[in-house]
Amino acid sequence: MATTAYLQHIVAWQHRRKAVGMASICSANRFVLQAAMLQAKADRTPLCIESTSNQVNQFGGYTGMTAADFATYVAGIATEMRFPMTKILLGGDHLGPNPWQKESADVAMPKALELIRSCVLAGYAKIHLDASMRCADDPAVLSEETITARAAEMCAAAEAAHRELPRGRPAPLYIIGTEVPIPGGEQSPETGLAATTPAAARTTIEQSRNAFVARGLEKAWQRVIGVVVQPSVEFSDSNVFAYNSKKARPLSRMILKHKNLVFEAHSTDYQTPQALRQLVEDHFAILKVGPWLTFALREALFALADMEQDWLPLHSGMVASNLRQVLDDVMLANPGYWKPYYHGDEAARKFARQFSFSDRCRYYWPQPQLEAAVTKLISNLTAHPVPLSLLSQYLPHQYEAVRQGVISNDPTAMIHHKIREVASYYWRACGA
Secondary structure (H helix, E strand, O other): OOOHHHHHHHEEEEEEEOOOOEEEEEOHHHHHHHHHHHHHHHOOOOEEEEEEEOOOOOOOOOHEHHHHHHHHHHHHHHHHOOOOOOHEEEEEEEOOHHHHOOOOOHHHHHHHHHHHHHHHOOOOEEEEEEOOOOOOOOOOOOOOOHHHHHHHHHHHHHHHHHHHHHOOOOOOOOOEEOOOOOOOOOOOOOOOOOOOHHHHHHHHHHHHHHHHHHOOHHHOOOOOEEEEEOOOOOOOOOOOOOOOHHHHHHHHHHHOOOOEEEEEEEOOOOOOOOHHHHHHHHHEEEEEHHHHHHHHHHHHHHHHHHHHHHHHHHHOOOOOHHHHHHHHHHHHHHHHHHOOOOOOHHHHHHHHHHOOOOHHHHHHOOOOHHHHHHHHHHHHHHHOOOOHHHHHHHOHHHHHHHHOOOOOOOOOHHHHHHHHHHHHHHHHOOOO
16 A cells, blocks of 8 residues: 555544554654664554654755655665565655744745655655744744635645656655644643644634635645644653643544644654553644654663663774764764753763753764764674673563564664664554
């Protein structure tokens, strides 16, 4: 089944009260994508992989990749993992003027249109149209009319790009709406988050449909399959706002009146497996996850680095990777990705750099010094496999997997297995 058709079937199944969904992997990390492919292969499902407008764009984004580069990068990993590209759905998240908010609308919007075009031409088939972020010359609060008109303009650019593709390529599926800003939401641990109201969601849907029709995009509107809303889930450096099904129930029921639509939930990271399943049952059929996966990667790498330190004295020729120190050195040398987000004294900031739920260290793994440290760590523990007693101390679940023959005593296998612990929650929640 084509990946776009699979997603459309999920929408249909949801409206038949069948609680199935799809996880969306929002990461460019090689280990994460490898693990996600292993999970999808094991569960025999398609795999949705998305890049954000800040991460990948026509100017390179923070990964240094254009949409075409990212598609090639994913295809290379798929070949390596023997995972068919025909089962991968590439998507673009928060596509719009977001990376260029400091510029005027007449400068930022053409860039957004070019971004959309480049994504479609690169083979992205799931497009989140997000024009909610204000540009430099916009009023303090953007009207719903402006947001939806810009989203329709971006849809027109996507449709035009699709017409340039060879005949037979699946037409894009669209996601509308945004979870930011939170409508009337409080972000303190005491009060939690406010779910989007049914009235606000209806307004987004109705005005979006009107904007599409005004541009002659009626056929494209039939391929709008999801609406991003706030189901009252989020996380901060040290807190997770747990999903409350009762709080979201009015919103959940409202979407059943729109037979071609489901909800897409962002920031579902760190929710319990039960909460993820409840989200799918409540028609949040597309679950975005990103930082939790790289958080699991970091946990695996730190555990391996700690094992390396304990194992090192027994092997005189082994040179330590010093991965944890290298990570902190790299983050201190280039603080732009974490300094605005982590607060307190130096001890608090150092703790956050390593252990924050927001996982800002995920931006640094591609740095050459850090890549070299990871390679050294893996090389050391491949050449000198850790004893099971040490593995049990630091990675007990992976120890069990090795004992049971599920994985080998190999650091890369352990990293993948650790990431898949998180991924498996999503696949089970989605009915895989």
